[in-house]
Amino acid sequence: MNIGVLGTGMVGETxxxxxxxxGHNVRMGSRSANNEKAAGWVKKSNNHASQxxxxxxxxxxxxxxxxxxxxxxxxxxxxxxxxNVASKVVMDVTNPLDFSRGMPPGLLDGLSNFNSLGExxxxxxxxxxxVKVFNTVNCNVMVNPKLVNNGxxxxxxxxxxxxxxxxxxxxxxxxFGWKADNLLDLGGIQSARVTEAYVPLWVSMMxxxxxxxxxxxxxx
Amino acid sequence: MNIGVLGTGMVGETxxxxxxxxGHNVRMGSRSANNEKAAGWVKKSNNHASQxxxxxxxxxxxxxxxxxxxxxxxxxxxxxxxxNVASKVVMDVTNPLDFSRGMPPGLLDGLSNFNSLGExxxxxxxxxxxVKVFNTVNCNVMVNPKLVNNGxxxxxxxxxxxxxxxxxxxxxxxxFGWKADNLLDLGGIQSARVTEAYVPLWVSMMxxxxxxxxxxxxxx
Numbered sequence: 001m002n003i004g005v006l007g008t009g010m011v012g013e014t015x016x017x018x019x020x021x022x023g024h025n026v027r028m029g030s031r032s033a034n035n036e037k038a039a040g041w042v043k044k045s046n047n048h049a050s051q052x053x054x055x056x057x058x059x060x061x062x063x064x065x066x067x068x069x070x071x072x073x074x075x076x077x078x079x080x081x082x083x084n085v086a087s088k089v090v091m092d093v094t095n096p097l098d099f100s101r102g103m104p105p106g107l108l109d110g111l112s113n114f115n116s117l118g119e120x121x122x123x124x125x126x127x128x129x130x131v132k133v134f135n136t137v138n139c140n141v142m143v144n145p146k147l148v149n150n151g152x153x154x155x156x157x158x159x160x161x162x163x164x165x166x167x168x169x170x171x172x173x174x175x176f177g178w179k180a181d182n183l184l185d186l187g188g189i190q191s192a193r194v195t196e197a198y199v200p201l202w203v204s205m206m207x208x209x210x211x212x213x214x215x216x217x218x219x220x
Numbered sequence: 221m222n223i224g225v226l227g228t229g230m231v232g233e234t235x236x237x238x239x240x241x242x243g244h245n246v247r248m249g250s251r252s253a254n255n256e257k258a259a260g261w262v263k264k265s266n267n268h269a270s271q272x273x274x275x276x277x278x279x280x281x282x283x284x285x286x287x288x289x290x291x292x293x294x295x296x297x298x299x300x301x302x303x304n305v306a307s308k309v310v311m312d313v314t315n316p317l318d319f320s321r322g323m324p325p326g327l328l329d330g331l332s333n334f335n336s337l338g339e340x341x342x343x344x345x346x347x348x349x350x351v352k353v354f355n356t357v358n359c360n361v362m363v364n365p366k367l368v369n370n371g372x373x374x375x376x377x378x379x380x381x382x383x384x385x386x387x388x389x390x391x392x393x394x395x396f397g398w399k400a401d402n403l404l405d406l407g408g409i410q411s412a413r414v415t416e417a418y419v420p421l422w423v424s425m426m427x428x429x430x431x432x433x434x435x436x437x438x439x440x
Contacts, residue, residue, distance in 0.1 A: 104406075104414045106333040113326040113333065149439035156421075186424045194324045194421040201376075201414040204406045205438060216436040218425060219369035 004029055004061025006054055006076060008037040011093055011139040012067035016041065018143035020048040022175055029057025031079070058084040063091065063171070064128075066121065070096040070108060073117055077124045086127035089164045092118050092192070093134040093142070095199045104204045107196065118192025122160065129164035132192040133157050133172070136202060138212040145178050145215075153215035154182050158191035184218060224249055224281025226274055226296060228257040231313055231359040232287035236261065238363035240268040242395055249277025251299070278304040283311065283391070284348075286341065290316040290328060293337055297344045306347035309384045312338050312412070313354040313362070315419045324424045327416065338412025342380065349384035352412040353377050353392070356422060358432040365398050365435075373435035374402050378411035404438060 005016040006029045016026045027050045028038045038051035050060075058064055058080045068076050073094045096111035111117055118132040134142045136156055145151045155178060159165050165185060172178040186194065206212050225236040226249045236246045247270045248258045258271035270280075278284055278300045288296050293314045316331035331337055338352040354362045356376055365371045375398060379385050385405060392398040406414065426432050 101334060104411055106413070114321060153439050154436070184425065184428050186421075186428055191324055191424050193326065194424045197417045198421045201406075201418045204411050204414045205404065208404050208406055209438060209440060211440065214438060214440045216374075217439050218429060218434055219373050219437050220429060220431065220434045 001025070002027070002060055002062050004057035004059075004064040005067055006030075006057055006064065006080075007067030007069070008035055008041070009067065009069060011142075012065070013037075013041055014139040014143060015065055015067060015093070016049065017045060018176070020045050024048060026050070027052050027057040027060040029054045031076070054080050055084055061088065063089045063167075066090060066092045066094055068094055070094050070111070070117060071098075074120055074124070077121055080125070082125050082127065085125050088128055089167055090121070090125065090128045090130045091134065091168060092121055092130050092132045094118075094121075095135050095196055097199060097203075103207070104200045106200060112197065114193065116190070116192040116196045118158070118189050118196065122189045129159065129161040130189055131157060131159035131161075131164050131168045132189060132195060133168055136195055136198055137215050141213065141215060143176050145176060147213055148215045149217065151177060151179060152182065152217060154184055154218045155215075156184050156186050156191075156195045158186040158189055158195065160188045182217070221245070222247070222280055222282050224277035224279075224284040225287055226250075226277055226284065226300075227287030227289070228255055228261070229287065229289060231362075232285070233257075233261055234359040234363060235285055235287060235313070235354075236269070237265060238396070240265050244268060246270070247272050247277045247280040249274045251296070274300050275304055281308065283309045283387075286310060286312045286314055288314055290314050290331070290337060291318075294340055294344065297341055300345070302345050302347065305345050308348055309387055310341070310345065310348045310350045311354065311388060312341055312350050312352045314338075314341075315355050315416055317419060317423075323427070324420045326420060332417065334413065336410070336412035336416045338378070338409050338416065342409045349379065349381040350409055351377060351379035351381075351384050351388045352409060352415060353388055356415055356418055357435050361433065361435060363396050365396060367433055368435045369437065371397060371399060372402065373437045374404055375435075376404050376406050376411075376415045378406040378409055378415065380408045402437070
């Protein structure tokens with residue numbers, strides 16, 4: 001499948017690499033079509049990897065991953081012609097974290113409490129099917145859930161389009177080995193508020209347990 | 221032990237009842253010394269139960285539980301003479317939830333993101349040893365952790381006083397049967413921000429799993 005990955009940071013590179021290794025064609029998108037980090041990634045990757053600007057990557061992908069820094073996400077989203085993502089599943093991995101006031105982090109002004117990046121992205125791209133997912137685990141765990149508790153831990157999914165969420169669930173199970181029973185649907189995209197608001201706790205837990213290679217499992 | 225429980229709602233009554241059943245002397249505190257809900261609780265409880273106003277309950281307790289509605293917590297805290305809680309361990313169970321805009325809930329203005337009820341309570345009672353705890357599980361689970369996953373799930377503790385946190389850990393283990401390994405210390409009281417900010421996710425998960433009798437377990 002052709003997949004666009006917007007973002008050249010650790011999260012974007014980890015997801016893009018995992019996808020190319022599984023045989024998907026991945027175009028990494030950044031502000032400029034010749035971004036050096038993306039070029040470095042293409043060079044060290046297999047021939048399924050390519051690069052382009054945000055619009056190139058968005059139009060290339062049948063599905064699109066958003067792996068942008070929270071503070072720059074809405075600028076990047078605004079730089080993409082909404083037609084390039086219309087009717088596509090957009091897997092939104094972003095978090096509006098604000099580390100500027102020390103630990104624990106908070107969330108960026110205007111993107112906390114009764115708002116979220118997930119909702120703002122859906123508003124900016126009304127014809128896209130935005131699914132918030134993956135934002136509550138370390139990027140290595142996203143693509144290899146077995147790194148934690150033999151793969152037995154929970155992941156949250158939310159979005160307004162039921163069919164899109166179903167596609168994402170199947171994709172996570174088939175591509176990365178997530179257990180279907182551990183994928184918890186929290187409802188519409190406004191539930192992005194609660195999964196984004198969880199991430200400061202994730203950061204505090206990471207400090208307490210001493211590793212980012214952990215997760216949580218919902219138990220009854 | 222003499223214990224003060226401030227709050228007459230479901231959380232306060234559940235904790236107060238569990239404590240009297242374990243032989244502790246509990247004074248339930250409310251705005252007025254003859255509050256009807258507290259009187260009803262005393263009437264149906266054993267002879268370890270008594271009632272009073274907020275100051276009566278705070279001064280009675282060697283330790284004090286805060287089980288107030290988030291929206292009224294700081295008013296109640298302000299009504300207590302800080303000397304009545306000086307040097308005492310205060311177990312703060314409150315959450316600043318705001319359901320006024322529908323689901324999922326958010327947090328009250330001024331008590332979200334870079335602030336928290338835990339911090340405001342510590343500021344109001346500077347000589348108390350405020351420990352944020354219990355605010356991330358259902359009240360029945362607080363006093364009987366075995367209701368979920370045979371007692372194997374995680375609970376967060378934070379507060380500025382290491383000795384107070386240690387006392388709370390022992391109290392939870394000895395009194396309610398929490399497993400010591402599942403009590404995760406997240407640091408100082410400012411980490412109350414992250415455990416309070418988690419609760420909207422807890423509410424969304426409760427809707428998804430269909431019961432409040434669940435919790436999360438941190439797994440590696």
